[in-house]
Amino acid sequence: MIKLFFETDHRVLMAQVSGICSSQDIVELDQAVIHFLAQHERAQDAPIRAIYDFSRVDALAIPESRIVERRHHPAIVHGKRVLVVRNARESGHARAFAEEQKIAGYDEPAIVGSFGEACALLRLDHPRFDPIEQPVG
Secondary structure, eight states, X not given: OEEEEEETTTTEEEXXXXXXXEHHHHHHHHHHHHHHHHHHOOTTSOOOEEEEEEEEEEEEEOOHHHHHHHHTSOOSOOSOEEEEOOSHHHHHHHHHHHHXXXXXXXXXXXXXXXXXXXXXXXXXXXXXXXXXXXXXX
8 A cells, every 4th residue: 555645845756655556555645746846846946856765565465577677666655765774585586676776877765664764864854745636546
């Protein structure tokens, strides 16, 4: 399951992924983020930053070939990105993703173990994330 939230004052988009994370979930996450940015990102504003919270993922059901392929895609969010992971397996995938992003010439995301660490890294003091209604279909 994917849920999106936005912290307006600091312009931070948060995507929470929970349950079993599949290839289709990643496609839906990308589409939801693209849709959100199309509605809220403007050149005159500070860039939107993002927290991708995978700490509620119970299992990854994504073929390794798909993970490798995804690592080479440019970032959708152009501001600072932070990945929140909770265990060694997820951390390994996240670190490989970050390294491949760096090798491909893209800004690599930071990787942390908790939502609190993500907020501290982005200097969010008492953030208020509001739910974002996602498009259907």
